[in-house]
Amino acid sequence: MKLPKITSLYGRIFAIFWLTMLLVLIAVLALPHLDPRVTKEISGEPLEQLLSLRDKVEKRFAGQSNLGRIIYQLDKPESRHKGNHKQRAPSVFIVDQEGNILSTQKNPDFKTKVLKNFITSVDSFDTPMQKLYGRYMLAGPVPIKLANQELYLYIGLRWTEPPPFLLRMFDKPFQLLFAVMAVSTPLLLWLAWALSQPARRLELAAKRVANGEFKQDPELEKGMSEFKQAGSSFNQMVMAVNQMISGQQRLLSDISHELRSPLTRLRMATALATRKQGESQELxxxxxxxxxxxxxxxxxxxxxxMNTDSHVTRESQPASSLWEEIFSDAKFEAEQLGKTLRFSEIPDVSISGNPKLLMSAIENIVRNAIRYGKTAINITLSTDKDTLRIVVEDDGPGVPDDELQDIFRPFYRVSKARDRDSGGTGLGLAITQSAILQHSGQIEASRSRLGGLKMHVELPL
Incomplete structure (x- = not known):
């Protein structure tokens, strides 16, 4: 059966939580079975080895009837050699039917003390058990017959095997912490990645809209249900904006057609009237x-x-290819008017955007400076980190300080310089500002050190 795919954010969080709880539960339940310090029954190969040792002891002392002598010999186990490494033989203990330890040693040592504890922890002598005390393992009892007496055999040996992994983890808190971090970190990283990817896609889509690119992104409607819903709503918003812009464009196109047609007829009528009656101030x-x-x-x-279609054509262009010809032509036109235009070397950088709008915006600023400047126009280009700065200054009449922010408003004219006789409509700087803002730039007007107007443009590289 195919498991259902978890697409909800909360579902994934709960899945990770319950998976972690399941791993902890498994570890807790498995710990008693893995912990050799817990008394448990002997079975399998260890039991066979214990019975084999019992048979060897019975065979060794089969002809002896003095139990004290047998105990004395068992209290001094012989050392055996294997290769170049010396290993001590298991310690053998004999216990009577009442649970008393039979030993020839007067002072009980560590082995005798832990054996007493082990005997009291065993509920029945019928089942062999084992338990670890530190690094010392005790096992027993098994029935044994020595000197015609029914006794019990226990053995003890040095525990050399490493403790189980889980046991080491629970015994050492720092290791347990690192183990939990090792298990949970990949899950948390996966969760963080699962959260960041759709959020990143939504962020990039929002940046595209901020830059004027009203395009739907099908990738936003994939992934977790919460982000899928947000992506679907975002695409619906983009579609609604596109429809609104298209409606606006159609309206403007219709208005343009309806207004230009009577204007054309009006100019034709004026031309006919001039031909019949001759030129007059009124006509x-x-x-x-x-x-x-x-x-x-x-x-x-x-x-x-410009406000609606600036995102259609965007490409990366060198700054020199955008404005070098414009500056050269402006210099020639200024010379014909008896004015001096100077421009600095254009930095070797590239600008990403609509080339036509960028060229038109800077050209409009330069031509305004030529129109209103008296004798000198200076153009300076420089870069600072990821920003291109363009400064255009003239020595014309300038703009009053209290009107510097208003000159970018549509149809606004400075009273002493931009009247109707100057030929301006008050839309040039509004168009320029719109083009600069469409490219995430800034434009600012201030008083020039030459005495006229200073236009400061910043564009991101």
């Missing part, structure tokens, strides 16, 4: 305002299109 004024209105409609559409 010239009507044509000028119609041209300005047509320009304003075009710039409004450009501003709206």
């Amino acid at each position: 010239l004024r009507i044509d000028t305002e119609a041209q300005r209105l047509e320009q304003m409609i075009g710039e409004l559409l450009e501003l709206s299109r």
Whole structure:
């Protein structure tokens, strides 16, 4: 049967919790069976070895009838040699029917003391048992017949085997802590990874939306149910935004068509009237305002299109390929007007974004400086860590300090420099600011050291 896949965050947490509890329960239940310090029954090969030793002792003292002499000889076990390593033979103890230890030693030693404790812990003499005391193992009893008497045999030997792994863990808290960490860390890392992946995908999708890329991501609707629901809601939001933007674009397109058609007819009528009646100040004024209105409609559409479609074309371009030709052309135009334009060397860096918008934004700032500057325009480009700085300064009339923040508002004109006769519609800097913000940059206006306006642009590399 195929187990169901756990897709819920809380389900995975509970699964890890119960798995850890199951491992702890197994360890607790298995510990008594693995712990040699707990009295337990002898069976299998150890029992056979114990009975074989009993038979050897009976055979060795089969012809003797003096029990005291037999006990004396058993109290001094012979040493046996195996290779170059000396091993002590198991200690043999004889106990009578009442549980008294038969020994020729006057002062009880450690072995005798632990044997007394072992005898009292054994409920019945019918079943051989074993128990570990420190590093000393005791086993017995088994019935034995010596000097025509029914007695019991116990043996003791040095325990050389390492204790079981779980026993070492429970005996040493630090090792137990490390073992728990070794078991739980992979599970916790897996849980952290399972949580971070969908969260990371959601974060990247949010960054794309923040950069103007309104695209649905099917990967957001995979994984745990909580993140799947969040991803589904996020995609629905992106789809709704796309529909809203598409509706806005259609509305702007319709408005553009409806407004430009009567403007075109108005200009044609003005031209016909001029041909029939000759030029006049009134007809010239009507044509000028119609041209300005047509320009304003075009710039409004450009501003709206920039706010919605700037994410369509994005690529990485060297800064020199974006603005070197613009600066060179601006220098030539400034010279024709009797002005001096200087620009520093363009840093060898690349900018990621919409090349058309980046070129248009900086060109608009430079041409404004040429238009309003009196004699000098300076352009400085520099880099600082991951930021490109562009500073454009002129020696024109500048902008009052209390209006520096307002010049980026649509249709705003500075009274003393940007009136209707200057030809501006008040949308140029609004379009420039929108383009810079679309590329996660910043633009700031301040007073220049040349006396005019200073435009400071920062773009992330």
